[in-house]
Amino acid sequence: MSSSPWGTVTERLARNRYTVDEAHPHIVVNNDYVRRAGLASFFERICPAHVYTARDDGGVDVEYAACLECGTCLALAPAQALVWHYPRSGCGIGYREG
Amino acid sequence: MEDEIFDAIVVGGGVAGAVCAYKMAASGLEVVLIERGETPGSKNLSGGVFYCDVMSTVFPEFLEEAPLERVISRNCLMFLNDDSHVMIDYADRRLAGSSNAVTVLRAKLDQWLIDKCEEAGVMVMPGIRVDELIRDGDRIVGVKAGDDELRARVVVAADGVNSFCARSAGIRRAPTPDQLAVGVKSVIGLDPKVIEERFGVNEGEGAAYAVVGSCTRGLGGGGFVYTNTDSISIGVVIRLDELKAHSWASSSQIHDDFLAHPEIARLLEGGTLREYGCHLVAEGGHAMRGTLVADGLVVIGDAAGLTLNTGFTVRGMDLAAQSGICAAETLVEAAANDDFSAAGLAAYERRLDESFAGRDMITYAGAPDFLESPRMYGAYGQLAADLFFTIYRHDLTPRRHLVGQARAAWRKSPLRLRDVVSDVWKGVRAL
Numbered sequence: 001m002s003s004s005p006w007g008t009v010t011e012r013l014a015r016n017r018y019t020v021d022e023a024h025p026h027i028v029v030n031n032d033y034v035r036r037a038g039l040a041s042f043f044e045r046i047c048p049a050h051v052y053t054a055r056d057d058g059g060v061d062v063e064y065a066a067c068l069e070c071g072t073c074l075a076l077a078p079a080q081a082l083v084w085h086y087p088r089s090g091c092g093i094g095y096r097e098g
Numbered sequence: 099m100e101d102e103i104f105d106a107i108v109v110g111g112g113v114a115g116a117v118c119a120y121k122m123a124a125s126g127l128e129v130v131l132i133e134r135g136e137t138p139g140s141k142n143l144s145g146g147v148f149y150c151d152v153m154s155t156v157f158p159e160f161l162e163e164a165p166l167e168r169v170i171s172r173n174c175l176m177f178l179n180d181d182s183h184v185m186i187d188y189a190d191r192r193l194a195g196s197s198n199a200v201t202v203l204r205a206k207l208d209q210w211l212i213d214k215c216e217e218a219g220v221m222v223m224p225g226i227r228v229d230e231l232i233r234d235g236d237r238i239v240g241v242k243a244g245d246d247e248l249r250a251r252v253v254v255a256a257d258g259v260n261s262f263c264a265r266s267a268g269i270r271r272a273p274t275p276d277q278l279a280v281g282v283k284s285v286i287g288l289d290p291k292v293i294e295e296r297f298g299v300n301e302g303e304g305a306a307y308a309v310v311g312s313c314t315r316g317l318g319g320g321g322f323v324y325t326n327t328d329s330i331s332i333g334v335v336i337r338l339d340e341l342k343a344h345s346w347a348s349s350s351q352i353h354d355d356f357l358a359h360p361e362i363a364r365l366l367e368g369g370t371l372r373e374y375g376c377h378l379v380a381e382g383g384h385a386m387r388g389t390l391v392a393d394g395l396v397v398i399g400d401a402a403g404l405t406l407n408t409g410f411t412v413r414g415m416d417l418a419a420q421s422g423i424c425a426a427e428t429l430v431e432a433a434a435n436d437d438f439s440a441a442g443l444a445a446y447e448r449r450l451d452e453s454f455a456g457r458d459m460i461t462y463a464g465a466p467d468f469l470e471s472p473r474m475y476g477a478y479g480q481l482a483a484d485l486f487f488t489i490y491r492h493d494l495t496p497r498r499h500l501v502g503q504a505r506a507a508w509r510k511s512p513l514r515l516r517d518v519v520s521d522v523w524k525g526v527r528a529l
Contacts, residue, residue: 006286013374016373042342047349048282049376070376070377071378075272093141095375097375098144
């Protein structure tokens with residue numbers, strides 16, 4: 001991917017305010033299914049927040065703390081591929097501009 | 099908490115939920131508003147211009163008091179190609195004077211709205227996620243949040259485009275990918291004077307761009323740019339079915355490429371990134387409408403799919419506010435009649451259909467189909483640029499009449515007459 005003058009997505013997200021729910025991930029991926037269906041790169045490219053990173057074994061790593069809670073993955077992925085809720089009360093992204 | 103019964107629980111403190119809660123409380127109902135964001139607006143993103151006349155019908159002080167960014171006096175429709183663009187640039191003093199279109203930043207606006215709710219007596223509970231609806235038979239009688247239960251005579255689902263309330267009530271299905279788009283947006287801080295010079299607007303006024311073409315690399319959707327007081331909101335909206343279908347398409351890369359386009363990058367020069375965010379938008383129009391009431395439940399705002407993209411304008415907040423008004427009027431009546439059944443609440447759907455919001459959804463019911471054409475996102479912009487190129491490029495060959503030039507540009511284009519006639523016809527009927 002070409003570099004952007006506004007930094008990498010990860011660098012941009014570092015400016016955002018998050019309250020991370022360390023104990024309860026709000027996204028749980030079924031990596032067996034993701035591997036079998038070959039969905040790793042699909043997850044990687046659709047998410048504007050780069051929550052998903054394709055692994056060598058065909059699964060994905062999930063950096064749920066970076067999630068912007070848009071729901072794109074939930075809307076596009078097969079139902080078997082993931083469980084997705086909004087983060088628990090008081091957690092997740094806190095936009096300061098909007 | 100278990101024993102208290104409210105008249106209404108509003109789930110979601112955006113424009114729709116806040117307007118609805120405010121109006122009900124102002125009419126004497128006991129209202130609680132639950133918002134999952136720790137502070138109002140912290141989960142919300144504005145997608146563009148707020149056509150805000152409707153707000154003054156609820157809050158007469160809206161234009162004076164609300165935290166508005168700029169009054170939009172200049173609208174641009176830009177067909178963007180890789181190396182060219184053609185733009186319709188419309189500025190009008192009448193727009194500046196009427197204050198009918200403004201830009202807002204939701205973290206500020208939603209806080210103001212929630213403050214108004216509290217003044218009117220709404221019990222506001224921020225930082226609480228509603229987990230599920232509580233039922234008594236077929237009737238919705240409250241909500242569950244963690245271990246807490248809250249009961250009311252009616253629940254208002256104002257919980258946004260992903261509305262889990264409406265889905266779990268079984269009255270609305272999850273939208274299909276072609277009915278949704280993802281907006282990816284950056285807020286870029288810039289000096290107000292620089293903004294005014296760069297966008298050619300007076301102090302306090304602003305510009306809004308709708309962009310089609312290479313901003314989405316030909317995918318269904320578009321780009322947007324609009325000015326706030328001391329920042330620019332800029333980004334892309336990509337239809338989810340298109341994002342899914344093209345394996346090269348990365349939502350963040352399409353956003354980055356748009357911001358890096360030379361014609362766009364010049365607008366942002368010297369700015370600093372304040373925020374990067376994303377949010378889903380309902381794009382299905384009237385076809386998504388469906389049922390909006392059940393026993394003990396009404397659905398309003400984005401949760402009801404109330405957004406409109408006509409190509410020229412993208413609207414949501416004004417429709418959200420109007421749906422909140424229609425719901426509040428219905429629920430005040432329902433409280434007086436003690437009838438919160440689906441049959442009683444159907445008056446909300448009738449009110450909505452008779453309002454400007456419902457009528458506009460029907461008027462523009464053909465817009466999603468019209469905007470479905472892939473030609474909107476590439477070929478037309480290139481054809482327009484090719485035509486103007488032949489007009490302005492004098493290369494010592496003898497000039498031809500414009501019709502001949504147009505014919506030559508047309509022959510170069512991949513467009514076929516049948517498709518264009520069909521698009522024009524759809525456009526005329528849709529808009």
